[in-house]
Amino acid sequence: MKWKLxxxxxxxxxxxxxxxxxxxxxTVRDAFDALLDAHPELRDETVDESGDLREHIRMLRNDTSPxxxxxxxETRLEEGDTLALFPPVSGG
Numbered sequence: 458m459k460w461k462l463x464x465x466x467x468x469x470x471x472x473x474x475x476x477x478x479x480x481x482x483x484t485v486r487d488a489f490d491a492l493l494d495a496h497p498e499l500r501d502e503t504v505d506e507s508g509d510l511r512e513h514i515r516m517l518r519n520d521t522s523p524x525x526x527x528x529x530x531e532t533r534l535e536e537g538d539t540l541a542l543f544p545p546v547s548g549g
Contacts, residue, residue, distance in 0.1 A: 458476070458477050458478075458479040458480055458483070458488050458491075458534060458538060458540060459474055459475070459476050459477075459539055459540070460474065460475045460476075460477060460488070460492050460540045460541065460542065461473065461474055461539065461540070461541040461542075462474070462475065462499075462541075462542055463541065463542065463543045463544065464543070464544045464546075465502070465544050466499060466502060466503070466542050466543075466544055469496075469498050469499055469502060470496040470498065470499055475492055475495055475496060477491035477492050477494075477495060478491050479491050479534060480534065480536070481534055481535050481536040481538075482533060482534065483533070483534050484530060484531050484532060484533060484534065485516070485518060485523045485527075485529070485530050485531070485532045485534065485540070486530035486531065487534075488534060488540055489510075489516075489530065489540075492540075492542075499542075502514075502544070503542065510524075510530075513544065513545045514542060514543070514544060515542070515543040515544075516540070516541070516542055516543075517540065517541040517543070518532060518534070518538055518539075518540055519538055519539060
């Protein structure tokens with residue numbers, strides 16, 4: 458499974474894409490934990506003290522949020538899914 462990282466998250470990890478050991482049938486949580494195992498430096502930027510995704514971080518699975526359009530971290534992954542993490546976006 459592949460994660461795409463954007464802005465400061467990509468800078469922190471030193472890469473824009475991370476391949477993790479998660480696949481069809483695993484959960485979004487499994488893939489997220491694998492990302493944090495591969496890049497523990499992302500933990501402080503993405504996870505709060507409770508272990509939940511920080512409120513300002515956006516996570517997408519195939520262009521939709523698993524939290525708004527699924528079962529959150531318990532959403533089951535399917536073959537070919539792409540996951541992404543975004544920090545707050547601003548600009549003008």
